[in-house]
Amino acid sequence: MNTSPPAPVAAATAAGRFPPAGVQAVVFDVVGTLVEPWPPVAVAYEQAALRHGIACEATTIAARFAAAWRRQEMVDAAAVPAFATSRAREVGRWRAIVADVFSDAPQSEAVFAELWEHFAAAAAWRPLAAGSELVHEALRAGTAVVLASNFDERLLTIAPRIEPLSLAGHVFASSELGWRKPAPEFFREVEARLGHEPGELLLVGDDLELDVAAARRAGWRSLQIG
Incomplete structure (x- = not known):
């Protein structure tokens, strides 16, 4: 049996201890870093749509979802102030994404309502090995573990119900912070709290721009995994 640590953990620890000296808290992104949707997003959308009389293959949904996601990111980037958010904005984001994916079909609102609840359940997510191991590494080192994500406030109900999210001492969701990454205000708010x-x-985190680069611009250290 292979007992070697996952590659990201090995890479993180190869140059020295993890977390590095001087780090008081390791702040983890969530989706794509510690957990992933399961079944995958496109499959969950396909299944929900079928229950409401919309037939659309997962491969088509995946392409439409990616485009709809990019459009909403552009909306946030163009906002004044950029990347400010709220619970209402996050609900609106996901409603718009679902409507885009299903081409504004009359049933899209019902599909949105079902998907909103689906992704609010811990059963819709599964842990990722590499991120989970880094959480345990940080805890073994006696370092605080924190979640700070662009996920909305549904994260606050999911986190206590699934490891490794449940191991975090603090959980910060974008909609209650008032900012989304890569806004510098996102990082300032976490620092203050x-x-x-x-x-x-x-x-x-797993995203080179939203996690790694944005954190470094804010003066934080950062590590990409995933």
């Missing part, structure tokens, strides 16, 4: 300086925080 934790009471730490930027250099004392390490962001672990």
Whole structure:
């Protein structure tokens, strides 16, 4: 049996201890870093749509979803201030994405309502091995583990119900922070709530721009996995 740590963990620890010296808290992104949707998003959308009389293959849904996601990111980037958010904005984002995916079909509102509840359940998510191991590494080192995500406030109900999310001491969702990554205000708000300086925080995430680059611009350390 292979007992070697996952590649991202091995890479993170190869140059020294994880977390690095001086880090007071490891702040983890959530989706794509610690958990992933299961079944995959396109399959969940396909199944929900079929229950409401919409036939659309998962491959088509995946392409439409990616395009709809990009459109909503552009909306946030163009907002004043950029990447400000709220619970209402996050509900509106997902309603617009579902409507785009299903071409504004009359049933799309019912599909949206079902999918909103689906992804609010812990059963819709499964843990990712590499991120989970880094959570345990941080805890073994006696370092605080924090979640800070562009996920909305549904995260607050999911996190206590699934490992490794349940191991975090603090959980911050974009809609209650008032900002989405890559806004610098997202990072400033997390710092204020934790009471730490930027250099004392390490962001672990899967997205090169939203997680790694944005954290570094904010003065944090960062590590990409996934």
